[in-house]
Amino acid sequence: MKIISYNVNGIRAAIKKGFIEWLQSANPDVICLQETKAQKEQLDLEVFEAAGYVYNYWFSAQKKGYSGVAILSKIKPNHVEYGTGIESMDYEGRNIRADFDGVSVMSMYLPSGTNDDRLAHKFEYMNMIHEYLNELRESHPNLIVCGDYNICHEEIDIHNPKMKGVSGFLPEEREWLGNFIDSGFIDSFRYLHPEKQEYSWWSYRANARANNKGWRIDYCMATAPLEDRLERAVILPEAKHSDHCPILVEIS
Secondary structure, three states: OEEEEEEOOOHHHHHHOOHHHHHHHHOOOEEEEEOOOOOHHHOOHHHHHHOOOOEEEEEOOOOOOOOOEEEEEOOOOOEEEEOOOOHHHHOOOOEEEEEEOOEEEEEEEOOOOOOHHHHHHHHHHHHHHHHHHHHHHHHOOOEEEEEEOOOOOOHHHEOOOOOOOOOOOOHHHHHHHHHHHHOOEEEHHHHHOOOOOOOOEEOOHHHOOOOOOEEOOEEEEEEHHHHHHEEEEEEOOOOOOOOEOOEEEEEO
């Protein structure tokens, strides 16, 4: 199964930049989207169906034009779970999960900490989602949590490791992500590429992408039982429909 995760920073804007044509070329079995910034009724779903993704599921924020996640699939899932049942997460449309034979795939959009209030919300979310996922793994042991975590884990994951006072690379955020991995998740890209320095997000400022001054904040995290099934994990910087780029994982 080929799975892609992509923060599109607005699905309607991404479509205007050639997203559908790229999707058909990349041809994943499942694609997890974050920051869709659209309600389902604002989209022409036939565009996705014509591209081969007859099964498409959207979980939007209550606030229009904000946040939102989706899963598009060529394979019919056995079950789709919209949200987590935790109001502060679900209000902003940050989690959707599709269960297939042998694996469950979640699209997750972890908040950014742009100011003190949002940073507090981010830490609250981090604690609650970790607890939620630990419980979920008991019933769904083969789980892949794809998405924008808005955190660089190690110095190799950021172009300037001196940025320790900026949300996304705070010591407390990095510690949480380390604990998350240690609790039984595998960072598929880092697992297969221990020394590669590649990024998945670049600021729109100061020509950051052209100069490759980026951050690796998007992950396909797999639970430990999937370790032997991890075939490939790559970052796809040539796709330019967003300030993020897609990431890919293949499992046998």
